[in-house]
Structures are given as structure tokens and as C-alpha cells.
Amino acid sequence: NAGVTQTPKFRILKIGQSMTLQCTQDMNHNYMYWYRQDPGMGLKLIYYSVGAGITDKGEVPNGYNVSRSTTEDFPLRLELAAPSQTSVYFCASSGQGGVETQYFGPGTRLLVL
Amino acid sequence: AQSVTQLGSHVSVSEGALVLLRCNYSSSVPPYLFWYVQYPNQGLQLLLKYTTGATLVKGINGFEAEFKKSETSFHLTKPSAHMSDAAEYFCAVSTFSGTYKYIFGTGTRLKVLA
Numbered sequence: 001n002a003g004v005t006q007t008p009k010f011r012i013l014k015i016g017q018s019m020t021l022q023c024t025q026d027m028n029h030n031y032m033y034w035y036r037q038d039p040g041m042g043l044k045l046i047y048y049s050v051g052a053g054i055t056d057k058g059e060v061p062n063g064y065n066v067s068r069s070t071t072e073d074f075p076l077r078l079e080l081a082a083p084s085q086t087s088v089y090f091c092a093s094s095g096q097g098g099v100e101t102q103y104f105g106p107g108t109r110l111l112v113l
Numbered sequence: 114a115q116s117v118t119q120l121g122s123h124v125s126v127s128e129g130a131l132v133l134l135r136c137n138y139s140s141s142v143p144p145y146l147f148w149y150v151q152y153p154n155q156g157l158q159l160l161l162k163y164t165t166g167a168t169l170v171k172g173i174n175g176f177e178a179e180f181k182k183s184e185t186s187f188h189l190t191k192p193s194a195h196m197s198d199a200a201e202y203f204c205a206v207s208t209f210s211g212t213y214k215y216i217f218g219t220g221t222r223l224k225v226l227a
Binding site: 004033035040041042043045050090092099100101102103104105106107 | 122145147149154155156157158159162203205207208209213215217218219220
């Protein structure tokens with residue numbers, strides 16, 4: 001049981017490039033989330049999903065897109081990378097109800113230059 | 114509106130001393146309350162949570178927290194700090210009332226001094 005896995009662990013992007021951060025969970029959780037973590041700012045919710053085919057914006061969605069075609073996968077897409085998107089990105093999942101414990105992946109560190 | 118406030122972005126304690134990390138929340142409906150810990154270069158992991166029932170909740174690694182509704186608080190304590198407790202700690206509140214809300218505090222970095 002791997003829990004929540006994220007790839008890549010670290011990536012450097014040039015301004016204007018695109019990339020997809022991958023997230024997979026094997027706990028059959030309905031709820032999945034993407035957060036970004038900046039120093040001293042805690043976690044900011046980017047997007048979340050309550051099930052396959054259903055996604056919704058969080059607090060800071062601009063510059064990102066998501067899709068949820070399966071229960072297991074919840075990729076995050078950056079279309080035109082900007083220096084402001086330099087951050088550590090965490091994917092998480094939780095069980096039915098959404099108010100339960102969230103299980104986090106190890107994170108992706110992204111540097112946009 | 115729902116919110117979480119963690120007092121003190123940095124807390125230092127001596128090894129063996131009491132750890133107290135403060136968390137206050139606001140919510141118009143009964144909340145679920147959580148403490149998560151983040152070790153360097155890792156994701157967050159659950160320390161403990163309060164859903165219903167007993168207001169004193171025990172978690173992993175000797176930590177506990179008490180839900181005090183009258184004070185809207187959920188402070189985290191540990192009687193005796195260990196060097197391995199050095200990490201960042203996040204309080205979170207979760208509610209469902211027609212819509213779903215899950216909010217994290219801004220975190221408290223705990224430093225343990227030898």
C-alpha cells in the first residue's frame with residue numbers, strides 16, 4: 001500500500017514552459033487535493049476533487065488546471081510557468097465525507113527561472 | 114466564516130520541557146479538528162484528530178490536544194520535548210454544512226534545544 005505518490009520530486013522550469021505534476025493514490029479515496037506551500041504561508045488549496053469527473057477551484061487556482069478521469073489519479077497542469085509558481089506542491093487524498101484525515105504525498109519541489 | 118489561527122510561527126523549547134502549540138478556530142458549525150506534523154522535506158502526516166466524544170485526544174509520539182468549545186481552542190501539548198519533535202506543526206479545521214471546508218493554519222515551527 002503506497003498511499004499517495006507524486007512525481008517528479010524536483011523540477012526546474014523556464015518561464016513559459018508547461019508541465020504536469022502527477023499524483024496517484026491507492027486507498028480508493030474519493031477526495032483529492034492539490035496544495036502549494038510557500039515559506040511562512042502554510043498550505044494554500046489550489047484545486048480539489050470529490051470524485052472522478054468532478055473538480056472545483058480552491059483558494060489559488062489561477063495558472064493551474066486539473067482533471068480527474070479516474071479515482072486514483074489527479075494530475076495538476078501548469079500551462080505557462082511563472083516565477084510566482086516556484087513552490088512546493090503537495091497532493092493529498094481523504095476518504096468519504098471529505099472532512100476526514102488527509103493523507104499527503106511527499107511533495108514536488110518546483111523552481112521556475 | 115471558518116478560520117484557523119496558530120499563535121507563534123516559531124516556538125523554541127529545551128529538551129525535556131513542556132511543548133505547547135496554540136490553535137484557535139472559528140466555525141459556525143461543529144468542527145472536526147486536526148493536528149498534522151511535517152518533518153523536513155516530507156509531506157504532512159496526522160498527529161491526532163478530534164471528531165466527536167472525548168475532548169482530550171491522544172495522538173502519536175506522546176502528543177495530546179484538548180478541544181475546548183468555550184474557548185474555541187485545540188492546543189497541542191507534550192509533557193517532555195525530544196530532539197526528534199523538531200518539525201513544523203499545522204492545525205486544521207474541517208466542517209460540512211452544505212459545502213465542504215477544510216482549512217489549515219499557517220504552521221508553527223518547533224525547535225528543540227539541547
